[in-house]
Amino acid sequence: MKTSKKIGLGLLTLGLAVSLVACGGGKKADDTATGGDKGKGADYSAALVTDVGGVDDKSFNQSAWEGLQEWGKENDKKKGTGGYNYYQSNSDSEFTPNLNSAIDDGFNTVFGIGFKLQPAIEEIADANKDTQFVIIDDVIKGKDNVESVIFKDNEASYLAGIAAAKASKTKHVGFVGGQEGEVIGRFEAGFVDGVKSVDKDIKIDVKYAGSFGDAAKGKSIAAAMYKSGADVIFHASGDTGNGVFSEAIDVMKTKPENPVWVIGVDRDQHDEGEYDGGNVTLTSTLKGVGTVVKTIATDAQDGKYNGGKTEVFGLKDGGVDLTKGQLDEVNPDIQKAVDEAKDKIIAGDIKVPEKPSKK
Amino acid sequence: MNKKNELVRSIAVPVISVLAGLLLGAIIMLVFQYNPVEGYGAMIEGAFGRAYNVGEVVRLATPLILTGLGFSVAYTAGFFNIGLAGQALCGWIASIWLAMTFPDLPKALLVPLCIIAGTLAGALWAGIAGFFRAQFGTSEVIVTIMLNYTILYISNHIVRYVLTDNADATPKISPNASLRSDFLTQLSGGSRLNGGIFLALLMIVLVWVLMKRTTAGFELRSVGLNPLASEYAGMNAKKNIILAMVISGALAGMGGVVEGLGTFENLYVLSAAPEIGFDGLAVSLLGGGNPIGILLSSLLFGVLKIGGLKMPSVGVPKEIVEIVIASIIFFVGINYAIRYIMDKFAAKKMTGKGEA
Incomplete structure (x- = not known):
């Protein structure tokens, strides 16, 4: 009885204390917020807003954030307002408030990471002419304060397709996409075309998880694919793909005699395929989101911001690529075939489709 | 005397829950070496700064008020409507579909039509669960959870193949169907605040009147208190089950309409059922099922979630905000413990003073 009374009293007083503290903090924050610092050069600051997935998705958002961090360190910026920062979106309704928070905090350049932010940026760009926006993976035309960045993911995926086709022993490969749409469509189209360029008879399973953040779904899709005989899966699905890796590792642990592989996406996912006894990551397609974020931030700081323009990055300029991974360990011919195709794509002899053909 | 005590307690329990949740959040921030004063300061600035x-x-x-009211109606009648998310999505789809089909109708006609369509769609979707419950005694919890998934995939299919040609979002609806108004947008510095708030406030009054001042509301409440006794008293249990679910779904559908016509002005491919469903459930529990309580707890959720977006500005990760919200719900969930402690406390005081 006595203790419960004490607990009750304790909770109340502590609660009150916290609410008082919180109010006090509010006042302080208001005071500092009024002196917003908009600047150029040394005062220049940049932030990014993630799509659903977060800066630790081991793929798309993470590489963008890594690029921004690198830029910040090289330019002696501090993480936080006035330097560099990220705003994480946990749902689609948070894109607009996050963009506004970034604008509010006085960042000069605000990156929208992913095509999902396109409508939100389009909507607020006109009302915030002083802020330079950058949209990755989509195009916003006719606005001087929005720069658009597109990657030719289909080219890197084509190379991944060649690698998958050459590495597959069962002549059966799989593709796991995040959400259907223009961007992941490029991955699918390139991959399928690459596989077919090696052998028209290879079976390709294409499945979409419907989300970039559902590792459990990724795992169950991968399980079904491996069970039906596929031995290489290329995933273009952000966080969902972590389930594909985990399933591949489980398969390798139970049945090491039939090796299975995963092809990673957007950044070198070698570490994600690591397990005691080996590694399931065959190779990864690279998407230079980090490099591009870094370059644009550096340029914008020097006053060279390309507002209103659309920039396209492909194999030619190193915007996308395929890692060496374990290609050589599986079969030394693979790297040769990949390099040949790469040269042909750069020379324009191979045109990789951007949209998957309708079934 | 007893009644007054009960009133004090029903206010004190959510308030203590919120404070305890905030306290837990502060402790977690301290443990991970963030400054809770700065963190909560940023939250308050993020919610009220401009x-x-x-x-x-x-x-x-706004939509949380509606889904929260929806949950409370079913809850009062003894049902746990966990399908608010699906019913809201149903309303969202119906309103967008209608808005896209008749983009040129005058605003005064199109907006009410879309709201009615969305409300009916939500009611219908919840009615399925109500019907099964009344007819076969199936658990409404299981049925509504399943219906959440069903409508999620139906919705994604409709977006992709019916309303658009394989795109992942419908185009923006015409201004004639939008709940936004220049007045509200300018008043709030360009935010997505919309006319849905008036709809929500109206519903707060209507639901209060329905539950407290009408025969139907009385029947719903008595079914919730004791279904057997109500039936013995001549009330139609089946009718009341279905009615409770239909009203609940209608309100959730309205919440979906507000999201569709107000917040997003389109419908897009979702990876999960709209979060206003589960947040509405939490809001209703926190508000003790009382319309005014629901209004206040919806606003609190707004402050936590919108304000929380600002917390990364001072280095506190956003996950902390989620932990605070989750711990508030946790403390609401164990409100029996809080009541127990308060009871002990009150009893002690009484005996101490030597009064009866």
């Missing part, structure tokens, strides 16, 4: 932020807080609270 007219825009206040607008967004109210914008976020």
